[in-house]
Amino acid sequence: xxxxxxxxxxxxxxxxxxxxxxxxxxxxxxxxxxxxxxxxxxxxxxxxxxxxxxxxxxxxxxxxxxxxxxxxxxxxxxxxxxxxxxxxxxxxxxxxxxxxxxxxxxxxxxxxxxxxxxxxxxxxxxxxxxxxxxxxxxxxxxxxxxxxxxxxxxxxxxxxxxxxxxxxxxxxxxxxxxxxxxxxxxxxxxxxxxxxxxxxxxxxxxxxxxxxxxxxxxxxxxxxxxxxxxxxxxxxxxxxxxxxxxxxxxxxxxxxxxxxxxxxxxxxxxxxxxxxxxxxxxxxxxxxxxxxxxxxxxxxxxxxxxxxxxxxxxxxxxxxxxx
Ligand code: RUB
Numbered sequence: 001x002x003x004x005x006x007x008x009x010x011x012x013x014x015x016x017x018x019x020x021x022x023x024x025x026x027x028x029x030x031x032x033x034x035x036x037x038x039x040x041x042x043x044x045x046x047x048x049x050x051x052x053x054x055x056x057x058x059x060x061x062x063x064x065x066x067x068x069x070x071x072x073x074x075x076x077x078x079x080x081x082x083x084x085x086x087x088x089x090x091x092x093x094x095x096x097x098x099x100x101x102x103x104x105x106x107x108x109x110x111x112x113x114x115x116x117x118x119x120x121x122x123x124x125x126x127x128x129x130x131x132x133x134x135x136x137x138x139x140x141x142x143x144x145x146x147x148x149x150x151x152x153x154x155x156x157x158x159x160x161x162x163x164x165x166x167x168x169x170x171x172x173x174x175x176x177x178x179x180x181x182x183x184x185x186x187x188x189x190x191x192x193x194x195x196x197x198x199x200x201x202x203x204x205x206x207x208x209x210x211x212x213x214x215x216x217x218x219x220x221x222x223x224x225x226x227x228x229x230x231x232x233x234x235x236x237x238x239x240x241x242x243x244x245x246x247x248x249x250x251x252x253x254x255x256x257x258x259x260x261x262x263x264x265x266x267x268x269x270x271x272x273x274x275x276x277x278x279x280x281x282x283x284x285x286x287x288x289x290x291x292x293x294x295x296x297x298x299x300x301x302x303x304x305x306x307x308x309x310x311x312x313x314x315x316x317x318x319x320x321x322x323x
Pocket of ligand 1: 018019020021022064128129130131132158193194195196206207208271
């Protein structure tokens, strides 16, 4: 019964499906297809089946907050349903709405983001972000003469996907190793990256190396913008919850046969890092561009989490019991 869901879960774990936006849409699709496949007529049994599927998807990768946000949005289709048919219809409708609005958000951000790119700009991007690339490609489509520097993105080489996409769009692109960012930063007019999570204090969690790129950009006074749909903002950071940074197998960095010969060496392989709000000029969302310090407003107004829910969930003392 969980076939569809476990296939999607495996693809997310193996990174066949990757990138925070694509992961979110795949999860919504899997929950929708699962809802349609579950024969349950009893609403409680149907709910349990859906909760099992949601748990399986949530356990795939820990960092991209678009995943739990998509699950939350779709599973809300079960609320107030008196019959399994109502619950099924609620899940399907919410999943379809989520997928549609996610695609619309990507297009909208491309428009807003492109307006921050000037004719003649040289742009640096890191990793492979659908929305960041959307901004760059839209600027090119508008006829702006642009050039891109794209990093390799060790250890998984997502930069290869990026340069293929840029090449296919006919955009002049330079491919560099991650450690060359500092050497080229004075040739760059604007840095654009995506996000896996944006916390309530405006910090951005994105592919490992983003924080180093941001540091170089700040030192060279190059602006850095982050392209992120509102469902990449992390509501639970209001409650003090931290974003978990995924640490992946050391074999992605150093082959096991070499690692075995080095018993005193431990390979560390965090997949993401945190760029503080102070290094980011703007976050471009589908609702418009905001300074990172306004992240709380997005969480409250567009994800429906505010200080009231915080009090409802934990009482005025907050999650740790401190006033
Ligand atoms: C992908 C990554 C991307 C964000 C945003 O990491 O860090 O920059 O997910 O991507 P991984 P998008 O390859 O480990 O999933 O804009 O496509 O959602």
